Amino acid sequence: MPEEVLATFQVKRVSVLNENGSADLALMPELSADQIWRMYQLMVLSRCFDERAVSLQREGRLGTYPPIRGQEAAQVGSASALKAEDWVFPSFREMGAHLTLGYPIPQLLQYWAGDERAQKTPPQLNIFPFCVAVGSQIPHAVGAALAARYRRDSAAVAVYFGDGATSKGDFHEAMNMAGVYQLPIVFICQNNQWAISVPLKGQTASASLAQKALAYGFEGVQVDGNDVLAVYRATNQALEKARSGGGPTFLECLTYRMADHTTADDAGRYRSDEEVALWNGRDPILRLERFLAASGAWTPEQGRGVKEEATALIDRGVREMEAVPPPAPAELFDGALETLTPRQAGQRKGR
C-alpha cells in the first residue's frame, strides 16, 4: 500500500505595521482615527499604570506585582475588539486588557496591594478574577462558551494566557473540548517568550504556538503582538467568526516581556542585555507613534499630553486606592459560602 499524505498545513503570521510604523494598507482594520488614537491613549495609560505599580511596590505600597511592559499592544489591541457582553478570562498579567475594558484603576491597584475585595468585578463587565494558577482558567472559558451557546446568547468568550500555559494539561484539554464542540471562543496567547526563566524553546519544540490549534481542528494564527493594529484585526475577525457560529480561533500574539517576571524576580539572572535591548527597539508604543507621526497625527508634544493625562488618571487612582479603608477582620469570611457553615460562623465571631 502506498503511503498517503493525510494532512498538510500552513500557519499564517499577520502584521499590519512594520517596525518603522509603516502600514500595509491592504490589511488595515476598519478603525477611525479616533479609535486608533483611543488605543494609543490606552497603551500609554497601561505603561503609566505599570511603571507606577512597580514603583509603588518598591516603596512597599503594593505587594508582588507582575509587569506588563512590552505587552501593551497585545492587550489593548485584543481587548479593544471585545464587547461589554463578552466574557473575559484573564491570567494575572492582563492589566492593559482590564484598563481597556474599563476596570476601575483604583480597584486594579487595590488587588495588587493585597485586597481581595478588588476582584469583585463591576456589574457591567464580565471579567473573571485574575487567575494565578497558570492555564487553569482556560477550561472555565470553554464552559462559559458552552453556556453562552446553550443560552443562544450573542456573547463570545476570550481567554488570555501566556506561552508557559501552552505546556499545561488544561490548555490541551480545553483546546480539545473547544474544538470538539466548535465553541464561540478566542484563545489569546501572549507569547512573551519567557515563563519566568524558561525561554520559549524550553516550553515547546513546535515551530510556532499558533500551529498547535490545527491539531484541535481549528485555526491558529500568529500575530505580531507588538503591532496593535494587527492584534485588533485578528481578534476582531476571530470574534466575528465566534459570534457567527464559526467556532474557536487560537491567536498567538508574539511579543516580549520587557520587564522582570514579577517585582520579586531578576531577569538579569537568565537573559542577556542584548536581547532586551533588541526588544526595547520594538516597543509597541514607539511603533504606533511612528505610524501616527507619518500621517501628521502625532507630535512629541501631543505624546507628552497623552502621557500627562494618563499620569493624572493614575495619580487619582492611587489616591483613591489608598483612601479605601482596610478590610475588617470579619471580611475574611465574605464569600466563603452563601451561608457560612456553623463552624465558620463561630470562627467569624472569634470562637
Add this chain to the structure above:
Amino acid sequence: MAQLNMVQAINQALADEMARDDRVVLLGEDVGRDGGVFRVTEGLQDRFGAERVLDTPLCESAIMGAAIGMAAYGLRPVPEIQFMGFTYSAFEQLFAHAARLRSRSRGRYSCPLVVRTPYGGGIKAPELHEESTEAIFCHIPGLKVVVPSGPYSAKGLLLAALRDPDPVLFLEPTRLYRMLKEEVPEVDYQLELGKARVARKGSAVTVVAWGSMLERVLKSVDGYDAEVIDLLTLNPLDLETLLSSVRKTGRAVIVHEAIKTCGLGAEIAATLAEEAMLHLRAPILRVTAPDVPVPLAKLIDQYLPGPDRIRAALDEVLKY
C-alpha cells in the same frame, strides 16, 4: 410509593430537576448515549437532548473546569467524574477554583455545581475504581461533601445539592448502587445538607458512619445498645447531632472505609474531644482501613472494616 434502588433514585432526582429547571445540564464521560458506566443517567439524553446531557471528551480537569465556567455564567452544571480515583485529575479545578470562586470574586461569581462521582470499595473493579478519599475533599473550604447511604437519602440529598448555591461533591457509594431498595417518594423532597440522621436509637455507645459503612454498621450492632448516626453530609459536619448523642452515651466509635491517618474520623474525634471531653467515659475509637492504597478484589475484605472489627471496637469501649 415505588421501591427503588439508588441508581433509580438518583436518576429520578436528576430527571425531575432537569424538568423543573432548564439551567441544569449534565456533562461527563459516557453520561449521554451510554447513560453512564453505572447507568445512573440512562434515558436522560433521550429525554432532554444532547445539549443538556453532554458526552465529553476524556478530560476530567476540563469537565470540572468547564462546569465552573458554566456555573459562573448562570447554569447549574452537574459534572460526573466516572470514578472517584479520576477526580484527582480535576482536583486543582475543584480546590483552586470551584470552591473559592465566590470568595475570590467577593460574591460577583458563584459556582453552583454538583460533582457526582461513584466512590468506595467492594465492587471487584480495577485499580483506582474503589477510592474513598473523602477527607481530602473535606479539607477544602467552600466545598460541601455529601454521601447518601441508601436510595431515599440519595434522592433527597441530591435534590438539595442541586438547589444549593455553592459547589457540592456528591459521593455515590458504588457498593450500594443496586444492593438496597427502599421506598422512594415520587414527589419532590429535600434532605437538608449539613444534617445527620439518627439511623438507630441507643444509649450506651454512639457509632458514626456514612455511605456504604452505614449498612455494615447497622448489621453489626445487633445485640448492642448502640446509637448509630448516619452523617449524610461530611462537610459541614452536623456537630449538634453528634455532640448530643455522645453527651448522652459517653462513648464514640467512628467507622469509615478510608484509611486512618488524617481520615474524617480524626476530625470527628478531635471535635468530640474538644467539645464533649467531660462527657466521655471511654477513649474514642476509629475503625478504618489500614494506611495502604485500596487493594484489588482479593484483599478488599481484609482492607474494608467488617462486622468483627466493628464489634471488637464496641466491646472495647463498653469495657469502660
